[in-house]
Amino acid sequence: MIELLDPTRELRSGQMSYAPRPSSLKGKRVALIENTKYNSDRLLEMIGEILVEEYGVAETKMYHKRYSSVPAHEEIITDVRKTCDIMIAGVGDCGSCSSGSVLDGIRLEKEKIPSASIVTHVFVNTGRAMAKQWSVPDYKFLVMEHPIANLPEDELRAKARAIVPEIVDLLLKAPETKAAMSMAAE
């Protein structure tokens, strides 16, 4: 019999604690954090326009990351916390940027800002792995079909239109965590 030492980080699994949700988006200020990938800013702009026109959002504010492979820098986080009520991040369509956008959502939920992060479908497991790294394996993010960088304007708009209901749903109603579900059962 011999004993082997575990070479891994030995992650512990925690529970995501979502920010409190508003009852509607009316009058809310929405931060859009784009990750500098081609078409990301256009897609978030289109989503922002729909939220203003159809859901009564007061204003949107576009933030640009330094580059695609990093989480939002500290100045963005601080400014969003001070001047916005809601955050939408994306669009993760590569390895380092999809997990980066997921991280932006987790960070801002911790800052009590209801958030929606969008990644493309081929990077779902990467986003999920990032959530696990932050010990919140059940963190909910949104998924859009890959790719977006090479899409023409009309197809991009159709994608924005299709995902808005999911965004609104996530921003108004926090997903049930296992802890909350077990409390409800009691």
Place this chain on the structure above:
Amino acid sequence: MPLDLVSHKHRVADAGEAIDYCFRQGWSDGLPVVPPTEERVLQMLEAAGLPADKEVGFIKDREISITAEKVAINAVLAGCKPEYMPVVVAAIEGITDPAWAYHGPSTTTSGPAVLIIVNGPIARELDINSGENLFGPGWRANLTIGRAVRLVMRNVCGSLPAVLDRATHGHPGKLSYVIAENEQESPWTPMHVDRGFRAEQSTVTVLAADGPRQIFNQLSATTEGVLTTMADDMRISGGVVGQTYYVVLLAGEHMEIVARDGWSKTDVKRYLFENTMNNYAHLRRTQRFPMPIKPGDETRIRPLVSHEDMFFILPAGGKAGAFSSYIPGWAKASWSRMVTKEIKR
């Protein structure tokens, strides 16, 4: 020195079973590993003079603290000798430096590896290859030090292929990508001295990098002739428009020509800078930049790198053969910096 180990212990029947067990646990890069027993792990820590709980690196974007204990366990898995441990530790300090910016180069679809360049006396002491078959097999230090770094990335940082390491192709350097500079036969100051260290210090330089690309020129007897071939090959390479780093490895026959002609490193860098430029029209036509071509694009110049000092010129490789190589860094230099750390012993 506190050497109390806190890692979870897994019981297996014997050493043979241990190798299969490590595969099943997902701890291996695909090759058999050395079973990480307490005795071997303690030898690693002792060789580096590190307490088990010492934090070797911290990655903010992942909230990951990498302890000496975890580095030692992975160095055992990789097949390192205990005396390699200080080199592995310095390389981990390098890739967890905020300037290296771990998340991007480790997760990206573009698939760079961690190029590890060892300088100073330790390279000779540990027999880290700087000569023939530079990137090839045959040297335990070259193959296991880089492997240990990759296993830390995999097992501690979660950089699993197809999960948090989304490389589309990657390259074989992701198994191990360790070289030393041929300082003994160089006409120049070694790389670590250029980067502010003393010659008697030993250092590790880490760079997120593509695979090496070899060039061939046996017709030239002049430096300019050799570098013409090099520059022509480099002009469209790496990400082309990203403006990253380049490590240029001049091997035996080419290096002899350059040394005989008395070119300085600066002369070589300047020549390469001036002869690797592209024009915008070509970069748009070939879809590196968005179309359409604008007036003036045929003569508007895009240098391959932002400054001649983004070329790093090193003598390395075998004595025989009219070959040299270059290695493009990842994406843009500003996204992940080349980092040099002293190897502490």
